[in-house]
Amino acid sequence: MDIKDLEKAAVEGKLDRREFIKRATALGLAAPFATSLLTQSVHAGMTPKKGGKFTFGSSHGSTTDSLDPGTHENGFATNLVFAYANHLFEVDNTGKLIPELAESFEASKDAKTWVIKLRKGVEFHNGKPMTADDVIAAMNHHRGEDTKSAVKSLLSAVTEIKKTGSHEVTFTLNAGNADFPFILSDYHLAILPAFEGKMDWQAGFGTGGYIIDRFEPGVRATFKRNPNYFKSGRAHFDEVEMVSLGDTTARQSAVMNQEVDAIYRVDPKTVHLLGRNPNLSILEVTGTLHYTFPMRVDQAPFDNYDLRMAVKLSVDREALVNKILLGHGAIGNDHPISTSQPFHNGEMTQRKYDPDKARHHLKKSGFSGTLDLSTSDAAFAGAVDASLLIKDSAAKAGLDINVVREPKDGYWSNVWNKKAWCACYWGGRPTVDWMFAAAYMNDGKWNDTAWKTGPAADRFNKIVLEARSELDTNKRRAMYYEAQVLVNDDGGALIPMFANHIHAVSKKIGHDGQVAGNWEMDGSKAIERWWFA
Amino acid sequence: MHPVITTVLQRLALGLLTLFVVSLIIFSSIEFLPGDFGEAILGQAALPETVAAFRKELGLDLPLHERYLEWVGGVITGDLGNSFSGRGSSGGADRSRPVIDLIAPRLGNTLFLAGMAAIIAVPLALFLGITAALYRGSIYDRVVNALTLTTISFPEFFVAYILILFFSSFFKVFPSLANIDPSADFWERVYLSALPAITLTLVIVAHMMRMTRAAIINLMASPYIEMADLKGVSKSKIIIYHALPNAWAPIVNVIAFNLAYLVVGVVVVEVVFVYPGVGQLMVDAVTTRDVPVVQACALIFAITYIMLNLFADIISIITNPRLLHPR
Numbered sequence: 017m018d019i020k021d022l023e024k025a026a027v028e029g030k031l032d033r034r035e036f037i038k039r040a041t042a043l044g045l046a047a048p049f050a051t052s053l054l055t056q057s058v059h060a061g062m063t064p065k066k067g068g069k070f071t072f073g074s075s076h077g078s079t080t081d082s083l084d085p086g087t088h089e090n091g092f093a094t095n096l097v098f099a100y101a102n103h104l105f106e107v108d109n110t111g112k113l114i115p116e117l118a119e120s121f122e123a124s125k126d127a128k129t130w131v132i133k134l135r136k137g138v139e140f141h142n143g144k145p146m147t148a149d150d151v152i153a154a155m156n157h158h159r160g161e162d163t164k165s166a167v168k169s170l171l172s173a174v175t176e177i178k179k180t181g182s183h184e185v186t187f188t189l190n191a192g193n194a195d196f197p198f199i200l201s202d203y204h205l206a207i208l209p210a211f212e213g214k215m216d217w218q219a220g221f222g223t224g225g226y227i228i229d230r231f232e233p234g235v236r237a238t239f240k241r242n243p244n245y246f247k248s249g250r251a252h253f254d255e256v257e258m259v260s261l262g263d264t265t266a267r268q269s270a271v272m273n274q275e276v277d278a279i280y281r282v283d284p285k286t287v288h289l290l291g292r293n294p295n296l297s298i299l300e301v302t303g304t305l306h307y308t309f310p311m312r313v314d315q316a317p318f319d320n321y322d323l324r325m326a327v328k329l330s331v332d333r334e335a336l337v338n339k340i341l342l343g344h345g346a347i348g349n350d351h352p353i354s355t356s357q358p359f360h361n362g363e364m365t366q367r368k369y370d371p372d373k374a375r376h377h378l379k380k381s382g383f384s385g386t387l388d389l390s391t392s393d394a395a396f397a398g399a400v401d402a403s404l405l406i407k408d409s410a411a412k413a414g415l416d417i418n419v420v421r422e423p424k425d426g427y428w429s430n431v432w433n434k435k436a437w438c439a440c441y442w443g444g445r446p447t448v449d450w451m452f453a454a455a456y457m458n459d460g461k462w463n464d465t466a467w468k469t470g471p472a473a474d475r476f477n478k479i480v481l482e483a484r485s486e487l488d489t490n491k492r493r494a495m496y497y498e499a500q501v502l503v504n505d506d507g508g509a510l511i512p513m514f515a516n517h518i519h520a521v522s523k524k525i526g527h528d529g530q531v532a533g534n535w536e537m538d539g540s541k542a543i544e545r546w547w548f549a
Numbered sequence: 550m551h552p553v554i555t556t557v558l559q560r561l562a563l564g565l566l567t568l569f570v571v572s573l574i575i576f577s578s579i580e581f582l583p584g585d586f587g588e589a590i591l592g593q594a595a596l597p598e599t600v601a602a603f604r605k606e607l608g609l610d611l612p613l614h615e616r617y618l619e620w621v622g623g624v625i626t627g628d629l630g631n632s633f634s635g636r637g638s639s640g641g642a643d644r645s646r647p648v649i650d651l652i653a654p655r656l657g658n659t660l661f662l663a664g665m666a667a668i669i670a671v672p673l674a675l676f677l678g679i680t681a682a683l684y685r686g687s688i689y690d691r692v693v694n695a696l697t698l699t700t701i702s703f704p705e706f707f708v709a710y711i712l713i714l715f716f717s718s719f720f721k722v723f724p725s726l727a728n729i730d731p732s733a734d735f736w737e738r739v740y741l742s743a744l745p746a747i748t749l750t751l752v753i754v755a756h757m758m759r760m761t762r763a764a765i766i767n768l769m770a771s772p773y774i775e776m777a778d779l780k781g782v783s784k785s786k787i788i789i790y791h792a793l794p795n796a797w798a799p800i801v802n803v804i805a806f807n808l809a810y811l812v813v814g815v816v817v818v819e820v821v822f823v824y825p826g827v828g829q830l831m832v833d834a835v836t837t838r839d840v841p842v843v844q845a846c847a848l849i850f851a852i853t854y855i856m857l858n859l860f861a862d863i864i865s866i867i868t869n870p871r872l873l874h875p876r
Binding site for chain 2: 078079080162163164165166168232234235236259260261262263265266269270272273275276423425426428429430
């Protein structure tokens, strides 16, 4: 039996998920790959068709949501903005960067100057043509003193944005960055029409495949297809309704009763029950989402390398993946780069639960006493249980942990990035550099491990900076591999697991066969990528 | 002046005083919440500068009493202020939505659901209460009591899920999502809101039904009822013409209490059925520290309680000749 037969058997329902993965792994496929193969083959082989009304239940959405791209922070907003607006670049469903509103780009040798040519003949929903002025206004929305944009720091390296033609913009950076186009694909940096030199987000006009019909924050958004959409082979549905279904049970019963066609964030505890529904298929994608327990190396006792190592060795990662994610995830190796990313270091040895070695490091550190671990389910669902599991496995290594339950409210302002050791999550970033810049480099604003000085941290900062302006892929790979080793060994982050994105999708829905893992819902672009078969 | 009018005026004055105290409590309790709007909206991505920019623009850097006076001044002149969300971009232009625009459609939905539940629940409770009193001690009385006590004893979300299981999953009678559309017509709204309204009915019927039954049974022991009984008046006539008029006062108070609950306390039902009501709005506003919205919701809830209680008092006076014509 080869993999094709297996796929066929799975599609016809002769094999269940567990059995499929077991056999596929026996054939030599890695488990995460087998999972995505299964879910993808169920939908593959369908050709795109226009029409229909796609209703989709978002786990997010709050009455305080607005159309201001600078404040977008949840899954409702990302799906919304990718439906009605476009960006200069797009991460496609294989994780590759492709130009979207940009037509082509050219970088100087030092990767400091980026000349971006814009696509011509693209119109906003109000009929206004998209030009360099709109792009500049859109970028400036996130820059400057008084901006309240969440991505201000992302554009802090940009020193100048100049119009060098009606459809050409030149960005100047203060340091080279080979990944700059990736940054321009960030969902916050949507290109919206400019009005009197400022970005006019209030009107809700974009260039996207769907025109916003109605937006009721925290309740729903409805869209109609943009007949003038510049992309071919995208935006297949006639109408789209996105409803906010925050309650997990409400969301799952809605998809079971076919009141919505797709949902994401299926509860791992009940995913097998949803999978039994004949109308639904479970779509699982390994992404970049990972759960972390950052130890602040600037605070005692975590300033001690051996104590950090003792903690990292006294965590039973397999048990965490099996009990907290119920198998819907992968174990982490104390660095934030996912197996789905191009520069993931697969040559490094996976750190395992080793109470004896942990005991050895604990003794060497000279630490005796109790470690406080601050935790709350605000960090991720199951964070409290995960902390208790860590406490249990660490006790076997002679390490005494006191789990402190913190209130959910205000967790991000009062606990995270303040307490010496706490639970946290990172949604992941499309590039290695971006992930490191956000949370691991010494100038990162969210460096929650405060790992900034010392020989290893210095070396790490140096090579990541070098890699940023390195345009030779092989050299970059070597640098990023070393950087991952440094974070894994000396860094303050305990990263025990990567979580899968779990969706439940009606069998009537078709997609490309390849589903993006950078965000949930096919990179938050399901609205324009999927169709009714 | 007529005693009814005096009472109404007295109650209104007291109500205003209560509102004032409530406003103080709301305002100070929001102060005690950790974090502020900027931190809440940016979450993990909050930088000190961006949070400070938010705080400055929203006027959160002003002292407490100044902010309170400004808010109260606005409320008195009928201006509930602007929501924090959607506040201007880097352009500095204020494009936020007035609180009233945010609350009005939600409040409409909440009142619709409350009204629908009340129209089912109140007559049902009265009917069950009166008949249970009439056939006191019979199998009927016991079954009604047991059933209503069962439904009130289960948490709302449990009743809701059971209803969804039977009426949306097994038999597709009603939708499990009640996210009504502003453009939906009346009957569509009724159809969509059916399950939440039934849930609420099941939750509130017991309280009203048992109060009706108890009030009537209590009166049945009084001498004038005995007199009527001795005259040979039939039992049902005694209850409807003699007992019920005197029993209205406690019953109406319980009804008012439950109606107020329907308006202010149904957030769990709203979440389960994804019903866009004012409760969900307030919870969202609290988590993001959207203070103007929280304050406005709390004030509306307080007004609902005060008005419904006033209404209950007026009905008790009108139905009670001794209070209506005091010597």
